[in-house]
Amino acid sequence: MNWQAIRAIYLFEMARTFRTPTQSLISPVISTALYFIVFGSAIGSRIQEVEGVSYGAFIVPGLIMLSVLTQSISNASFGIYFPKFIGAIYEVLSAPVSAFEITVGYVGAAATKSFIIGIVILITSFFFVDIQVAHPVWMFAFLILTCLSFSLLGFIIGIWARNFEQLQLIPLLVVTPLVFLGGAFYSASMLPPLWQKITLFNPVLYLISGFRWSFFGLSDVPVGISLAAITVFFAVMLSAVWWIFRTGWRIKT
Template sequence: MNMQAVWAIYRFEMARAFRTKLQSIVSPVLSTSLYFIVFGGAIGSRIETIDGVSYGAFIVPGLIMLSLLTQSIANASFGIYFPKFTGTIYEVLSAPISTFEIVLAYVGAAATKSIMLGLIILATAAFFIDLQIAHPFWMFLYLVLTALTFSLFGFIIGIWADGFEKLQIVPLLIVTPLTFLGGSFYSIDMLPPFWQKVTLFNPVVYLVSGFRWSFYGVSDVSIGVSTAMTLLILVLCMVCVWYIFKTGWRLKP
């Protein structure tokens, strides 16, 4: 493995994030803090508990997951789209570096930035509520798996997009609504039976449910099913990336 090439791309992508701290780190943390204040403070004062957990604490995993999904997609999609836009992607493709190493570098950098952001938001949440993490290992594992999965998904979007506008379509019109409807701010047990069944077709439900279980030991879906769905999405994204590089779709004229 050409680790020098992987490290060069990885370091470049990380440096780009640190050059834009206000947009990459400060802005998502401030936005999530507003959610804590509005939902945890204003609405939480009117809701006693959900599954034995205070409402302010209950929404923390969902808010972290919301930021994790959107930032993973944004970081990875822009990271691979910009070389396409400037034409430098052909230099990367012609360099002595394999497909796996290219994906490892770009996706690894995007996932690292998202994990860092998730941990910062987690630390910020501790200022607003009394946090308890029942299963720290599972919490970090879900954090890493989700960041990797949606960084791969963002990588696919970055290759698919042929304009800056398309980079925002999927996160804004699909991922964010699915996250809001995936039990981030409520338990799906609170829904009517019909909508409970419909909600199970939303893949984000399994991510949020598994992540929340790692905090409080309560979930809408069993931890085994949540983990299996997370791994399934990860594998599907890996297959899509493999197909893209195998065929050269949207990469080669």
């Protein structure tokens, strides 16, 4: 195992994050605060409670997931796409590093960053709403698994993308809608019966539901299914990355 290489990639990516703290850390905090003001205060004053939880608190897990998902994808995809774009990827490809080590370095750094953002948002939310975490261990487990699997997805997108437009395509057209429609700001039980069925096809619903369960003990789908869903997703992403490096798809000619 080339630990030095993993360390070099990881530190390089983390340094990139901290070189741009405004973009990396402050902007998610500000947008979260805005969500609290708009959804929590303005709309929340009309909704009051969802299944016994104040609306402001109810949306916290969804908000964290929203940021964690989009940040994981954008960070990991940019982290690998940019060296590909400017050609600096040559040194990673010509170094004595395995696919596994490259992935651990890039995805590990992207996941670390989105984990930090998730925690920062959680801490920010303590200033706005009264919130308690019922199952902290599970909360961390869900958060870490989500950071890792969506950073893997972002990593794949970064390898797949041939230009900056493609880099934005999946986050904008697929992931953001799925998060908004996945119960980030409402409970699936609030939907009309037909939509309750349709929403079950949204994979993000399982994530948000499981994560919300770790806070309040309530969920749209059984927590076991949520855990299974995210684990399967993680495994699928890992296999995809393994296949990419085995074949050199879009990296080596």
